[in-house]
Amino acid sequence: MTETLTPKVVEPTLFELSSPGRIGVTMPEPDVPKADLPPAHLLRSDLPLPELAEVDVVRHYLRLSQFNYSVDGGFYPLGSCTMKYNPKINEDTCRLPGFLYTHPLQPIETVQGNLELMYLLQEWLKEISGFAAVSLQPAAGAHGELTGVLIMRAYHKSRGDHKRIKMLIPDSAHGTNPASSGMIGLQVVQIPSDARGNVDLNALKAACDDAVVGLMLTNPNTLGLFDENIEEVIRVVHECGGLVYGDGANLNALLGIVRPGDLGFDVMHFNLHKTFSVPHGGGGPGSGPIGVAAHLADFLPEPIVGILEEDDEETPPLFGFIRPAKSIGRIKAFYGHFGGGMVRAFTYIAMHGAEGLKQVAQHAVLNANYLLARLRGSYRVPYDRICMHEFVVEGRFEGSDLRALDISKRLMDYNFHPPTNYFPLIVPEALMIEPTETENKATLDAFADAMIQIAEEARTNPDLLRAAPHNTLFGRMDEVRAARELVLCCWLPEDYSKPLTDEQPASLGER
């Protein structure tokens, strides 16, 4: 192992910090007579959890938190992830005791606040997207996709149309699109993009036949481009009897600009954790409600929220659960990500209103085009036209072996989170940049300056990029070692007393 001057910043694991007999929380003594525990053959002999005091736990996690980059800490232009600022009021509203401490199986009369919120959110998402019905149940974008493709197939089958087995998916699509289709046994047919970054219409027409379930389309696509032939694309798919699925990952560009339902999309998922400011939580939870056109409303997963009894002069309406007539079934236990997803998104939409949402999309697109204009001279732009909320440049330079990865790592030295890299797959060394609307001009300028400076460094001092990052607490990782050695757990309890060494600890799994 090479010695460097950098002091080690390694934080011990919870298991290494543990000391036998230390107590974090003491629970009250039982106020009832103790019962006999089950017979010994049903009991475990030991519980190998760490033993820590509360202060140990707080300091451990505080130190870990300081190893993270975050939206609260800086600019996070991660393409297709919509890393916008997460308003603090959402954190308070979603933790109101009235929401936190309600059980999902309580009688509906005792949870009318939750149900009213869900009902209104369904209505608002319908209005924003132009769809006829919405289910809030899916837990994340990919979960919404799975729901959507199940609905599409169920629709065809309900019409006695059993031969449809193909899902058309553009080559620029998110990996979840083909994965969702593959998961339910559909065949994926890839559709190429044309020279302007649109769906290749000729290829689409050639693929359309009576075996097509539908097309899964991200619009604006992952190049950040609004398909210039969107109406024709949708018409072609509909003409062969197929349905059009909209991947709502990029909906931030469309709020108050155009409604996917108006364009003819049949089904779409929303990412409340992108478009509607639900924080990403270091990987979740998300929330992926799904909207459908009228002919698909009966197939939505159960349950959705409806009005069971209309209001009158004396009493408010009674909200409750409804099972759509031909529902594909339940996609999740209970109703979806109520607290973490729906309440935050509801707060966000309530505070924005129609005009505010339009401003969100306008400024997301403004910021992206501004950055594009500033970077055009320093990076190759493979599909160069007015973009929507994001754009893609090539992270490579003429006569250099430097890669998008090197640029990404060097950006960390300038205290920026790198863009999404190596996606979409159709752009070599792709750097996909989505600034969002919650960044000011000074931040965008600082980022553009850094990108331009890095392009200059690539010419004058390429090793600076190759060895980057330099200013971060951690350097580049040995990913091969991680995959080869597969250490996926901390030490076993009997190893607690072992001193921390540079030797690789054995994993649980190798025993």
Place this chain on the structure above:
Amino acid sequence: MTYIPISPNEREAMLKTIGVQTLDDLFQDVPEKYRFPKLDLPPALTEMEAAQYLQELASLNETVHGDLISFLGAGMYNHYIPAVVDHILRRGEFYTAYTPYQPEISQGTLQAIFEYQSLMCALTGMEVSNASHYDGATAAAEAINMAYAVFRGKRKKVVISPTVHPQYRAVIRTYTQGMELELAGDDARADLEAAPEFLTNHIDANTLLAIVQYPDFFGRIYDYTKLIEEAHGKGALVCVVANPIALAILKTPGEMGADIVVGEGQPLGIPMWFGGPSLGFFTTRKTYVHKMAGRLVGETVDNRGQRAYVLTLTAREQHIKRERATSNICTNQGLMALASAVYLSVMGRAGLRQVAELCYHKAHYAAEILSQIPGYGLCFSDPFFHEFSLCCPKPVAEINAHLLEHGILGGYDLSQDYPSLPNHMLIAVTEMNTKEEIDLLAEILAEVNHD
């Protein structure tokens, strides 16, 4: 109000740099007839108004902290959450970060997930854990996907115990549409009093997976060792859906020989939140790690020789493998996994045992006194953990309506899912229920019978 920090002057300068006149000029690719729809949404609120509005909505609910005494469980449980858990979750460095795709600047999330994986392995007695699924139900459905992949699609039957949570069984049926699987074991005529070994009759050489719940949906504790042995004899895998608090005292599914252990992690420091977001945990044997869905964190070193963590075996996942991926899962329950890890670390070996034992003692006290009320009795004689089935003299819906008038949220009405159990109430008791509450429940239940 919005959160857009761009002044009008800056906007003008930016438009000029772009080379357009107005914001609207940026949207020429959008078909004109659909461009700029007028959205019919309520007028925008200020933060102060929004806070008040949300408070009004929240106050329309009756909570189990103050308004109602709850004996409702059935998959989501009212446990105490130490204050420290939410204080950690509220750190912006955790909750406003993305999936840790850039490990150099995401070590906090990565180490936290690595530790979460370790904690779940310790709890379940298994060898590897992924970084989480959406909830217990979807984790159970993903167990089928994994087992299906293990047998490369050659086995086509899944055996499910009728005492797996009804909603989990429903989700499994939704997920497996189109996989051409036979689902057996949980038909309506199944004998709900039979020992779990009755499932063996359904397990054959075409069976890829058997799924049981521990404790089962009725709260009963069974040792599945024999069933698992017999399933393995037929070459099938076994998935145990486990309650993580119960695992603090009960023999682990790992020790019984389970191949997959999944479950709902909500009891570990996550509020009930009207059903979500919660946490699906998923653990298995190391042999199957390449077939397991979801993200996985592994230990490594950085180029400075420091121990560090990365997402590993990503070639299994959708963004690389696309339609050949085991699952489409991408976003998972990161922050909820963090909540459970903080909860387990602060509870620790002693605290979690205390919680489990409190639940156990209080539930057994409740069972003892409720079963002595004339007209009531325990439906089953098997050992149970913190939930039990109470046989009542009247339909549960009727009894619960009466309890609610006294501010008590009664147990789950099992007749909703099991027509053969018309007067059966599933009662959950946790450390949050006091003796006084249990005694009050007994008092009101006694009244009901006299009405």
